[in-house]
Amino acid sequence: MKKATPGELLRQHGLKVTSTRKDVLDALIMARKPIAAEALQDALGKNADIATIYRTLQTLVSKGLVYQTNFRDRKAHYEYQEKHHHHVVCTECGTREETKLCIDAKKLARTFTNFRTLDSHVLEFFGVCNKCTT
Amino acid sequence: MKKATPGELLRQHGLKVTSTRKDVLDALIMARKPIAAEALQDALGKNADIATIYRTLQTLVSKGLVYQTNFRDRKAHYEYQEKHHHHVVCTECGTREETKLCIDAKKLARTFTNFRTLDSHVLEFFGVCNKCTT
DNA sequence: ATCATAAATGCGAATTATTCGCAATTAGAA
DNA sequence: TTCTAATTGCGAATAATTCGCATTTATGAT
Numbered sequence: 376m377k378k379a380t381p382g383e384l385l386r387q388h389g390l391k392v393t394s395t396r397k398d399v400l401d402a403l404i405m406a407r408k409p410i411a412a413e414a415l416q417d418a419l420g421k422n423a424d425i426a427t428i429y430r431t432l433q434t435l436v437s438k439g440l441v442y443q444t445n446f447r448d449r450k451a452h453y454e455y456q457e458k459h460h461h462h463v464v465c466t467e468c469g470t471r472e473e474t475k476l477c478i479d480a481k482k483l484a485r486t487f488t489n490f491r492t493l494d495s496h497v498l499e500f501f502g503v504c505n506k507c508t509t
Numbered sequence: 510m511k512k513a514t515p516g517e518l519l520r521q522h523g524l525k526v527t528s529t530r531k532d533v534l535d536a537l538i539m540a541r542k543p544i545a546a547e548a549l550q551d552a553l554g555k556n557a558d559i560a561t562i563y564r565t566l567q568t569l570v571s572k573g574l575v576y577q578t579n580f581r582d583r584k585a586h587y588e589y590q591e592k593h594h595h596h597v598v599c600t601e602c603g604t605r606e607e608t609k610l611c612i613d614a615k616k617l618a619r620t621f622t623n624f625r626t627l628d629s630h631v632l633e634f635f636g637v638c639n640k641c642t643t
Numbered sequence: 644a645t646c647a648t649a650a651a652t653g654c655g656a657a658t659t660a661t662t663c664g665c666a667a668t669t670a671g672a673a
Numbered sequence: 674t675t676c677t678a679a680t681t682g683c684g685a686a687t688a689a690t691t692c693g694c695a696t697t698t699a700t701g702a703t
Contacts, residue, residue: 423681426683427680449689476621490636493635495634498630500614502625525651525700558653560652565651584690
């Protein structure tokens with residue numbers, strides 16, 4: 376199957392298709408990495424209002440289309456979630472890399488929590504990258 | 510072995526023992542749950558400056574004495590890390606509960622990342638609690 | 644114990660990320 | 674096409690966190 380367009384993705388998730396939403400989602404897909412709201416605005420060439428961007432991001436996160444995380448740098452980062460994954464952050468230089476390292480939360484939810492189901496999780500690793508270690 | 514006092518903990522981690530640091534660490538130990546900087550100041554009876562509290566928290570986090578996380582509510586939460594654990598957050602009512610559900614990052618680091626070692630990780634689960642589900 | 648010094652603190656002000664209120668616009672159902 | 678609820682844009686407001694700098698303090702050496 377070919378990849379869905381931003382508009383199709385929005386529709387599939389029961390969202391009204393507006394140009395801002397398409398633009399934001401498209402920029403997130405292009406970025407291929409976690410990106411903060413302001414950087415997203417830059418990517419959009421200032422064509423979008425920052426408050427609208429924040430509202431749009433909230434919406435996308437609530438639908439599971441976008442992964443929201445934070446790297447201990449006081450701002451939220453957003454990433455289009457094509458396939459689920461997490462990151463390793465270097466506490467020295469801030470470099471981030473993707474990792475497949477993950478946890479099967481859904482399967483373990485009932486054993487380890489009182490929640491019936493878990494919708495999502497945030498998982499980020501911190502360490503010192505090889506460049507900074509030497 | 511009996512539990513170390515805040516002062517001893519600080520010394521063990523190579524930190525200067527100051528009264529603010531002892532107070533902050535003590536308040537965190539008493540809290541027994543994640544707490545934001547401002548709430549910590551309240552717990553301290555306003556006796557400590559908020560900027561100092563933030564600096565102290567950074568220090569404690571960098572030494573691994575304190576776990577810093579965020580629950581998608583725009584502020585950082587800090588918790589004394591006596592034994593390692595994480596949380597499940599209800600996206601409806603904000604309730605948080607502890608969970609033992611975790612991942613053995615150190616063991617898996619070399620297989621899944623290019624980092625030699627991982628110092629810490631943030632892991633938080635989001636779902637809808639039983640009260641809000643019904 | 645006293646001293647010297649680097650580290651930690653307190654204060655106020657500055658930043659910066661994020662949200663709010665409201666009027667104007669727009670997507671999608673009828 | 675029309676109607677209506679949802680979305681947007683704008684400006685201003687909040688709230689969390691950090692900064693600069695003068696003052697104080699903990700600790701190691703004398």
